[in-house]
Amino acid sequence: xxxxxxxxxxxxxxxxxxxxxxxxxxxxxxxxxxxxxxxxxxxxxxxxxxxxxxxxxxxxxxxxxxxxxxxxxxxxxxxxxxxxxxxxxxxxxxxxxxxxxxxxxxxxxxxxxxxxxxxxxxxxxxxxxxxxxxxxxxxxxxxxxxxxxxxxxxxxxxxxxxxxxxxxxxxxxxxxxxxxxxxxxxxxxxxxxxxxxxxxxxxxxxxxxxxxxxxxxxxxxxxxxxxxxxxxxxxxxxxxxxxxxxxxxxxxxxxxxxxxxxxxxxxxxxxxxxxxxxxxxxxxxxxxxxxxxxxxxxxxxxxxxxxxxxxxxxxxxxxxxxxxxxxxxxxxxxxxxxxxxxxxxxxxxxxxxxxxxxxxxxxxxxxxxxxxxxxxxxxxxx
Numbered sequence: 001x002x003x004x005x006x007x008x009x010x011x012x013x014x015x016x017x018x019x020x021x022x023x024x025x026x027x028x029x030x031x032x033x034x035x036x037x038x039x040x041x042x043x044x045x046x047x048x049x050x051x052x053x054x055x056x057x058x059x060x061x062x063x064x065x066x067x068x069x070x071x072x073x074x075x076x077x078x079x080x081x082x083x084x085x086x087x088x089x090x091x092x093x094x095x096x097x098x099x100x101x102x103x104x105x106x107x108x109x110x111x112x113x114x115x116x117x118x119x120x121x122x123x124x125x126x127x128x129x130x131x132x133x134x135x136x137x138x139x140x141x142x143x144x145x146x147x148x149x150x151x152x153x154x155x156x157x158x159x160x161x162x163x164x165x166x167x168x169x170x171x172x173x174x175x176x177x178x179x180x181x182x183x184x185x186x187x188x189x190x191x192x193x194x195x196x197x198x199x200x201x202x203x204x205x206x207x208x209x210x211x212x213x214x215x216x217x218x219x220x221x222x223x224x225x226x227x228x229x230x231x232x233x234x235x236x237x238x239x240x241x242x243x244x245x246x247x248x249x250x251x252x253x254x255x256x257x258x259x260x261x262x263x264x265x266x267x268x269x270x271x272x273x274x275x276x277x278x279x280x281x282x283x284x285x286x287x288x289x290x291x292x293x294x295x296x297x298x299x300x301x302x303x304x305x306x307x308x309x310x311x312x313x314x315x316x317x318x319x320x321x322x323x324x325x326x327x328x329x330x331x332x333x334x335x336x337x338x339x340x341x342x343x344x345x346x347x348x349x350x351x352x353x354x355x356x357x358x359x360x361x362x363x364x365x366x367x368x369x370x371x372x373x374x375x376x377x378x379x380x381x382x
Contacts (some may be wrong), residue, residue, distance in 0.1 A: 026359060030378040031286070031318050031349030033310040036103075036150065038071055038325075042077025044094065046083060053355065054103070058110030060366050061360070065313050066186055066351065067103050068173060069116040074126060075132050076100055077180070081171050086132055093096040104181055113380055115184035115255060116176050121191025122160040122169065128154050133178075136248040140165050141196065143201040145219050150193040160194040161204045161233050163329060177248050184253030185245060189287060192234040193242070193258075193268040197221050199230050222266075231269040235278070242280035253382055255283040256277060257351075260299050263310045273310045282382065285351045289322035293334045297341055298319075315381075317351045323365065332368045339373045348381065 034057065038044050043053045044067070044357045050356060069076045074091035077100035083089035090098070100116065124140070125131030130149055134141050134156070142157040143149035151156040158165045173185055199208075199217060204309070208217045208229060219227050242254045256272060264270040275281040280360040286303060290296040305314045321338055323330050330338075342350055 022066040034352035054106040064113040070118040150198040188257040257285040
């Protein structure tokens with residue numbers, strides 16, 4: 001009898017050990033993403049470099065990549081829209097190829113989701129006086145209170161309130177969703193957005209007057225009612241884009257990457273908590289771009305759901321981390337403290353700006369992730 005008891009006990013311990021072992025190796029549910037740019041990066045220059053980059057991300061247990069597809073009035077895919085309007089089906093740098101199609105193929109081979117990123121959004125150009133878009137469609141220009149072309153941080157803007165501009169941007173997004181096997185689309189701090197200094201084109205002023213018994217908008221661009229009116233127009237566009245994409249492919253994720261609130265609303269009229277609460281944001285990646293961990297923590301804590309009146313889908317918000325820009329590369333210490341803070345505050349994942357930071361210093365930061373928080377592969381949350 002004693003012998004049978006010992007055997008039974010041994011079997012119970014063995015089963016418990018196996019169950020514990022299985023539990024230990026169960027994939028965590030986390031979003032692990034990275035933005036991929038066409039500036040300061042050569043990844044998109046060949047299918048071979050794309051394949052190598054996607055393999056690298058898969059090896060380091062990432063599960064989603066955000067490649068730029070709309071930048072400086074050019075696309076990083078073969079666009080019939082841009083060809084018909086401007087005779088420019090793709091950025092000449094990629095003539096004869098389709099980097100988006102190549103990336104989707106290579107990324108999916110590695111088990112990575114692909115969510116194209118419309119970087120320029122409603123911007124027409126950068127230090128080009130409006131560029132080819134406003135040269136052909138001058139009535140698309142956004143204007144400041146002095147009647148000049150709307151500029152902010154050297155970017156020049158289209159009028160986000162004009163129906164033709166909205167249709168143009170919407171056509172680019174739907175073109176990507178229709179033509180390519182993507183897993184989502186992403187707008188950022190320029191989509192839908194408009195610098196608060198704008199709103200003074202003739203069209204927009206008349207649109208405002210129609211809503212206000214003929215009264216023109218105030219010259220003070222920070223007037224609270226005027227700010228709210230413009231912000232609400234952008235919110236309506238966000239909702240429209242969301243519904244349009246879901247009509248085409250219901251499973252597609254519509255994601256946004258705004259700056260932290262309330263700065264996003266005070267500078268670019270992006271009231272993104274309303275987008276979340278309204279049900280037209282599947283995922284939000286906050287641009288918590290700070291150069292030091294102390295400021296990162298301060299900014300991230302300010303986005304507490306109660307503080308910004310975020311009532312639903314709280315678990316669909318993930319921080320964006322500035323890993324590399326120009327000569328700046330975050331330290332390994334900052335990286336690990338940021339992820340520790342993210343998990344402590346209940347964020348199950350993050351997105352890094354941008355890919356090249358993972359390869360700097362012989363891949364130091366990628367190795368640090370693989371040894372710690374990204375030690376095991378993760379299941380994509382959506």
